[in-house]
Amino acid sequence: MKVFVNNKEYSAEPEDTIIELCDKIGVHIPRFCYHKHLSVVASCRMCLVDIEGVKHSQPACSTPLREDMRISTKSEKTKVAQKSSMEFLLINHPLDCPICDQAGECELQDISLEHGDDHSRYMQFKRVVIDKDISPLISTDMTRCIHCSRCVRFGEEISNVKELGLLNRGEDMKIDVFIESSVSSELSGNMIDLCPVGALNNKPYRYTARTWDLRQICGISPHDCIGSNINYHTYNNKIVRAVPSENPDINQTWLSDRDRFGYEGIYSEDRVKKSQMRVDGKLVELDFESTPSEVNNLINNNIKKYGKEKIGCLISGQSTSEELFMFQKIFKGLGVSNIDHRTKESNFDYQKNYPLMPSLGCNLEDLDEYENIILIGVNIKTEYPILSIRLNLATKNKTRVHSFNFNSLDENFDLHCKKIIDHSNIESFLNVNNIELDQGKTLIIIGPSVSRSPNQSNILQSISKFSSSIDAKIGFLTESCNSTSGWLLGNVPHRELGGNQSSIIGKNSYQMITDKLPSYILYNLEPEHDFFDKSLVESALESSECNIFFTSYITPMIEKYAHIIVPITTFAEADGSYINIEGTYQTFRPIVQPSKNIYEGWSILNKILKLNNLGDYSVANIRDELKKSLEGLDFNMSKTDMSNTNISPYIENKILKESYRETNQTDLIVRRSESLNQATKIKNKLNYKNMNNEVKKSYIDITK
Amino acid sequence: MNPEFIINEELGKLISNVVKKFPSDKKRSAVIESLLILQHHNNGYVTKNIIKALSDYLLVSEIDIYEVATFYTMINIDPVGRNVISVCNNISCMLRGSDEILSHIEDKLKIKVGESTKDNKFYLKDEIECLAACNGGPMMQVNHKNYENLTLEKVDEILESVNDK
Numbered sequence: 103m104k105v106f107v108n109n110k111e112y113s114a115e116p117e118d119t120i121i122e123l124c125d126k127i128g129v130h131i132p133r134f135c136y137h138k139h140l141s142v143v144a145s146c147r148m149c150l151v152d153i154e155g156v157k158h159s160q161p162a163c164s165t166p167l168r169e170d171m172r173i174s175t176k177s178e179k180t181k182v183a184q185k186s187s188m189e190f191l192l193i194n195h196p197l198d199c200p201i202c203d204q205a206g207e208c209e210l211q212d213i214s215l216e217h218g219d220d221h222s223r224y225m226q227f228k229r230v231v232i233d234k235d236i237s238p239l240i241s242t243d244m245t246r247c248i249h250c251s252r253c254v255r256f257g258e259e260i261s262n263v264k265e266l267g268l269l270n271r272g273e274d275m276k277i278d279v280f281i282e283s284s285v286s287s288e289l290s291g292n293m294i295d296l297c298p299v300g301a302l303n304n305k306p307y308r309y310t311a312r313t314w315d316l317r318q319i320c321g322i323s324p325h326d327c328i329g330s331n332i333n334y335h336t337y338n339n340k341i342v343r344a345v346p347s348e349n350p351d352i353n354q355t356w357l358s359d360r361d362r363f364g365y366e367g368i369y370s371e372d373r374v375k376k377s378q379m380r381v382d383g384k385l386v387e388l389d390f391e392s393t394p395s396e397v398n399n400l401i402n403n404n405i406k407k408y409g410k411e412k413i414g415c416l417i418s419g420q421s422t423s424e425e426l427f428m429f430q431k432i433f434k435g436l437g438v439s440n441i442d443h444r445t446k447e448s449n450f451d452y453q454k455n456y457p458l459m460p461s462l463g464c465n466l467e468d469l470d471e472y473e474n475i476i477l478i479g480v481n482i483k484t485e486y487p488i489l490s491i492r493l494n495l496a497t498k499n500k501t502r503v504h505s506f507n508f509n510s511l512d513e514n515f516d517l518h519c520k521k522i523i524d525h526s527n528i529e530s531f532l533n534v535n536n537i538e539l540d541q542g543k544t545l546i547i548i549g550p551s552v553s554r555s556p557n558q559s560n561i562l563q564s565i566s567k568f569s570s571s572i573d574a575k576i577g578f579l580t581e582s583c584n585s586t587s588g589w590l591l592g593n594v595p596h597r598e599l600g601g602n603q604s605s606i607i608g609k610n611s612y613q614m615i616t617d618k619l620p621s622y623i624l625y626n627l628e629p630e631h632d633f634f635d636k637s638l639v640e641s642a643l644e645s646s647e648c649n650i651f652f653t654s655y656i657t658p659m660i661e662k663y664a665h666i667i668v669p670i671t672t673f674a675e676a677d678g679s680y681i682n683i684e685g686t687y688q689t690f691r692p693i694v695q696p697s698k699n700i701y702e703g704w705s706i707l708n709k710i711l712k713l714n715n716l717g718d719y720s721v722a723n724i725r726d727e728l729k730k731s732l733e734g735l736d737f738n739m740s741k742t743d744m745s746n747t748n749i750s751p752y753i754e755n756k757i758l759k760e761s762y763r764e765t766n767q768t769d770l771i772v773r774r775s776e777s778l779n780q781a782t783k784i785k786n787k788l789n790y791k792n793m794n795n796e797v798k799k800s801y802i803d804i805t806k
Numbered sequence: 807m808n809p810e811f812i813i814n815e816e817l818g819k820l821i822s823n824v825v826k827k828f829p830s831d832k833k834r835s836a837v838i839e840s841l842l843i844l845q846h847h848n849n850g851y852v853t854k855n856i857i858k859a860l861s862d863y864l865l866v867s868e869i870d871i872y873e874v875a876t877f878y879t880m881i882n883i884d885p886v887g888r889n890v891i892s893v894c895n896n897i898s899c900m901l902r903g904s905d906e907i908l909s910h911i912e913d914k915l916k917i918k919v920g921e922s923t924k925d926n927k928f929y930l931k932d933e934i935e936c937l938a939a940c941n942g943g944p945m946m947q948v949n950h951k952n953y954e955n956l957t958l959e960k961v962d963e964i965l966e967s968v969n970d971k
Contacts, residue, residue, distance in 0.1 A: 267869035269876040280868040281854040 106172045120162035120173055121149055129175055132184060132213040134191070134298045135250040136163035139355060141259055146191070146250050148213065150183035151175050159183035181217070188218040191248050194229040195299070202246070204300030206313035210248065231276050236266075237285040238780045239359060240294060241308050247277055247301040253293040260356070262494045262514045263287040277301070286785045287514070288487035288765055291362040295345060295355070306363060306777040307343040311335075319693045320347050322680050323361040324420055324673040325772055327580045328352060328466070328488050329682030330361050334674070334693045341365045341674060341694060351467060352686065358487035359781070360765060360772055365674060367774035372655045374669035376699045385661065390699050393668060394709035397650060400666055401710070404621040404648055405436060414614035415441045417593055418626035419582025420769050421703065422678030423687075424724045426584065428707035429625055430592045430599065435716040439608030440619075442595055443588035444553070445627060446581050448634040450610040451559035458601040458735065459589040462683045463545060463577030470496035473542030476504045478523075478565060480549020480579055481511040484765040489579075490514045502540050506531070508551050528561050532568040544574035550581040554634065579683060582769065586681040590732065600731035618645045625652040626670065626703070628770045629659040652703070655770060669700045672771060676702040677721045679728070687732065689725065811855040813863050817847060821863065833864045837874045840864065841881050850890060850929065851882035879933040887922035887929030889968050892947040896936040899943035907944050910958050914965065928965070 105114050107129055114123045119142070124131050134146035142164045150159035154172035159179055174180060192214060199205040231244035249268065254277065257264040265285045269278050279285060285293075294304050316335040321344075323330040330353035332344045344365055346357040377388040379396060388396060404413055415433045417426060426443070433441055444450075469475065469492050482490045494515040497503055502518035510522050519538065523531055546569050552561050569576050580586065592599040595608035609617065615638050622643065633639045643649060643663040651664045654672050675696035679689040696702065704724065712718045719727075766778040773779075813821065821840045828835040840860055845852050852875055861868040875881045893899075893908045908919065911930060915923050920932035939945045942954025946961075953964050 264867045264869050267873040269873060271877050280857070280872050283868070 103167065103169055105167050105170065108174055108176055109172075114167050116167065118167055120151060120160075120165050120167060120171075123167060124162065124173075124175065131162050131175055132217055133163060134209060134213075134248060135252060137252055137255075137296060139260065140252060140255045140296075143251060143255070146248065147187045148184065148191070150180065150187060152177045152179040152183070184217040185219060188214055189223070192218060192222060193224050194245075195248060196228060196245050198243075198246075202243070202300040203241075203303045203308060203313075204246075204297075208300060209298035229273065234278065235284075236279050237290055237305070238784055239291055239305055239363060239777055240285060241303045241305040243301055243303070244276055244278075245301075246299045248299055249275055249277070250298055251277075252296040252298070253277060253302060256293055256296055257287070260292070260491055260494070261287050261289040262490075263289075265290070266293070284784065284788060286781070286788060288358055288360070288483060289356065289491070291359045292346075292356050295357075304343050306366065310342045311337040316342065319691060321674065321690045321693050322678075322688045323353075323357075323364075324583045324680070325360050325364050325769060326358075326486050326488070327583050327585060327683040328486060329583065329680055329686060329688055330357055330488055331688070332357060332361055334365065336694055339694050341368070351465065351684075352682070353488055354491070356488060356491055360487065360768070360778065363777045363781075364772045364775050366776055366778070367771035368654075368672045368674050370655060370774035372657065372774070374653060374656045374667055374700075375697060377669060378664070378667040380665045385664070385667070388666075393701070394706060395713060397666055397668060397706075398710050398713040400648065400650060401436070401623070402714075405438065408620045410437045411440065411608075412619050412621065413438045413440060414609065414619045414622045416445055416611055416614065416622065416624050416627055417441070417443050417588070418445070418632060418770075419443045419580070419585040419588045420673075420771075421584060421626045422673065422676070423584060423587040423591065423681060423728055424678055424704040424721060425625070425707065426587050426591045426593050427599075427724050427728060428704050428711060428719070431716065432707060432711050432714065433623070434592065434598070435711070436714065439595055439604060439606045440614055441593055441608060442611035442614065443582075443585065443593040445611050445633050446550070447553050447558060448556055448612045449558040450612060452562045453594065453596055453610065456562075456589075459586045459681075460578035460580045460683070461586065461685055462547070462579065463575045465684050466492055469493065469545075470499045470501055471543065472496070472501055472545045473540040474502050474504065474544040474574075476506065476537070476544065476546045476574070478506050478546060478548050479508060479551035479553075479555070479561075480547060481505075481507060481509070481513065481551075483514045484511060485550065485768070486579060487765070500540075502538075504537060507549075508555075525555055525557055525561070529564040529567075532564050534572060539572065544569075544572055545577055546574050547577045547579055549579045553581060577683075583682075584680045586683060586685070590681065590735075591728070615639055615642045618642050620647045621649060622646055623650045623652075626654065626770075628653075628655065628657055628773075629663075630657055631767070631773065632770065652706070654700075655774070668706060670703040670706065671696045671700055675700070676704065678704075679725065681732075685735070687728075811853070811859045813844075813859050817843065818863070821860075825864070834866050834870060836864060837866060837871050838878065838881075841871070841875055845881055849888060850886050851884060853883075879931070885922075885926075887926045889927060889949055890929050890931055890947075891965075892931045892934045892937065894934055894937045894939070894943065894945050894947075896934075896940075898936075898940035899945060902943040904944040907946065907956050907958070907961060910961060911965070914962070927968075 103114050103116050105112055112127055121131055121136055131149045133149040135143055136149060144161040144164040147161060149162040151162045152159050152174040199211060205211060233242050233244055236242055251268055253266050254268055257266055265279055265287060266277055269276055293302050316337055318333050318335055321332050321334050323332055331347040331349040333347040334341050335343045344362050346353055346355055348355050377393040378385040379388045415438055417429050430441055482493060493503060497515045505513060505517050505520045506523045508523060546565060548565060552558055555561055590601060595610050596604050598604050629639045629643060630636055648665045649663050650666050651660050652668045652670050653660060654670055660667060674693040676692050679687060681687050708719050764782060766772050766782050820843045824836045824839040825833060841852055844856050844860060848856060857868055857871045861871055875883050893904060895904045912918055915928055917923055917930055919930050922929040937947055939952055939954055944956045945952060945954045946956060948964060948968060
């Protein structure tokens with residue numbers, strides 16, 4: 103189809119609207135209420151354009167294109183229309199830009215500079231709206247609101263949790279929450295980005311810096327395996343806020359609150375600032391230069407003293423691919439085969455037949471192509487909030503989502519069926535007769551509650567059998583953001599770099615802990631929360647003799663049982679990369695500089711590697727090797743056969759712990775984010791308040 | 807999940823009759839009429855708990871119902887007097903002297919439009935649109951009953967005749 107914009111000819115898709123075409127060809131049209139991912143309401147009237155043959159200017163966001171349409175975005179008529187719209191919008195908008203956090207990135211400010219008048223004809227009093235405290239993450243200045251309703255539509259259409267609404271009408275219209283309730287969805291922060299003015303703003307960031315003083319550096323979310331792209335804004339070498347970086351394949355323009363506010367954890371009080379070593383039972387500080395050789399001596403002494411098979415090397419799946427690569431390089435190089443990153447799991451019979459790496463089985467944007475999605479052991483709303491947006495759109499399309507989980511948590515999207523399953527009866531449960539499947543493609547997504555299950559192998563086997571009986575694909579959602587790398591880069595006891603079988607099969611994390619080894623090396627792990635069972639870990643550490651902790655945070659258990667503590671950088675302070683669950687390899691630069699006595703994770707490992715004459719790498723070298731080992735991998739493996747696994751019988755009385763994780767407790771950085779903890783507290787309080795008395799009673803009983 | 811207000815069988819029947827008028831996936835359309843039913847049951851206004859109960863009943867979010875309740879003046883979210891007076895002030899009635907009638911009532915009851923008397927006997931409703939009795943203007947409704955061709959004396963008589971339950 104042929105259309106003309108400002109007298110230039112363009113070919114256009116017939117289903118597009120004027121604004122969609124203009125965005126594609128780079129002709130700017132001012133807008134407030136229009137957003138490409140939200141429905142069109144045409145309420146702000148800012149995008150009025152002049153169309154030849156049409157008497158009045160028309161809103162570009164809601165006017166479809168037609169053959170030979172002649173649109174003018176710069177004509178006198180358009181200008182008059184834009185100026186008039188602007189005048190109406192500014193009638194009630196306060197002139198408080200100097201104290202508004204939005205100033206500098208405010209759409210109203212920009213557009214009024216470009217299209218508005220330089221003085222106001224309005225002499226009357228302006229409207230004032232009283233503010234309410236609606237969320238610990240979002241600050242409100244509702245007097246600034248221009249009623250574009252983007253935030254309301256976001257709740258209605260994208261997150262599917264409608265919490266904000268347009269109340270009253272006319273002059274009294276305001277955006278507000280329901281009586282005595284608050285905004286508590288896991289995606290609420292997106293309303294901050296959507297708000298074109300300073301009405302909804304980032305509360306923790308409030309009055310911290312002016313937008314034009316910030317530096318923007320792109321990072322990757324370390325909090326879930328989706329790998330959302332984030333733009334971190336820094337001021338004086340400190341991250342002050344995070345906003346989404348658009349990536350249509352992954353997070354689109356959205357970000358979960360966990361990704362948005364999780365960075366606060368790197369400024370926690372319990373960061374380790376200097377290396378420490380135990381001398382005569384007391385931890386003493388160690389200087390920066392001698393740390394690598396001290397650590398190296400200790401490792402080699404331990405290997406000599408206790409033997410290779412008596413050293414337990416555990417690394418967090420949240421570490422960057424570079425760290426994971428170097429970690430296994432050192433210890434496999436030294437002949438230690440007890441390496442694992444699966445610290446939350448306790449059953450490993452499945453590992454031999456496990457695919458090369460966990461993968462979702464399809465790309466994120468293809469999720470809506472499946473007629474059936476079966477979620478097993480995962481609550482998307484709390485564990486992968488960003489994914490709930492995709493699934494919400496998929497369910498609105500045609501997909502039936504079934505959820506089988508060990509607890510009864512709700513989802514934000516429509517479930518076709520929801521059942522609570524038991525660990526022991528899963529095999530009999532997974533049966534075609536139990537599940538109402540639609541004709542077409544099926545995807546089974548296995549979540550972290552399955553990995554944490556004490557009979558994980560059984561469950562995986564049943565699922566594998568079931569999937570081949572209905573010809574479904576299997577996908578995984580992993581515990582940590584970089585578990586995929588953990589598997590691929592050989593941080594498992596039975597495989598080498600690139601996934602080849604090892605000749606010697608080492609101990610897995612469960613055996614390492616229960617066998618009570620004399621020496622543990624823990625990398626980026628918090629013994630209190632990052633293991634399947636805290637008490638088992640504590641007793642293992644207690645009976646051990648010489649432990650090395652590479653850690654960003656000092657915890658009571660680390661302080662008590664460490665022989666040497668090496669401070670390492672978090673995701674924000676070093677070069678790194680993650681492989682997300684669809685197999686996208688994403689690299690990032692350091693966002694802020696670490697304080698001077700903290701080691702970049704990969705570089706301290708490299709120093710140790712060098713001391714052992716096992717090689718010398720730079721970030722670029724590591725990445726080259728990574729790419730080599732990743733070449734030709736099929737991330738969307740069509741079939742996973744785990745049915746031929748030898749499985750020891752399921753022992754009923756194994757204690758099941760932590761089958762559910764709090765959204766904001768998933769990793770060691772998020773656990774230290776103050777705003778998120780505050781939000782969780784308020785949410786729990788509110789939930790409690792809304793419970794009826796019977797539930798309340800049982801709630802108190804549980805907490806006792 | 808509601809400790810204070812429960813939609814009983816009788817109300818449930820009335821509301822389900824409303825719901826039946828709309829397609830089964832468009833329950834939101836039944837919000838206005840359901841609110842009116844519940845408001846009538848609750849002395850002329852709805853409360854937070856009523857909205858919550860309706861939200862659970864219709865499976866429509868609370869804020870959606872609250873939006874409707876705050877948009878329309880015919881639904882009150884604050885407590886009001888037991889007897890509702892609505893004086894029409896559209897063009898026909900206004901030309902026939904409705905302003906005078908209204909200010910007379912205001913003086914008599916010592917309240918302004920939109921307020922209730924201290925003893926909660928009367929509520930003088932705000933924003934009344936044409937009540938479709940232009941032939942008898944000025945007119946008013948008291949408890950949904952029309953009184954036409956009003957004079958100040960007639961108004962006094964009508965208000966005094968209101969029997970408070």
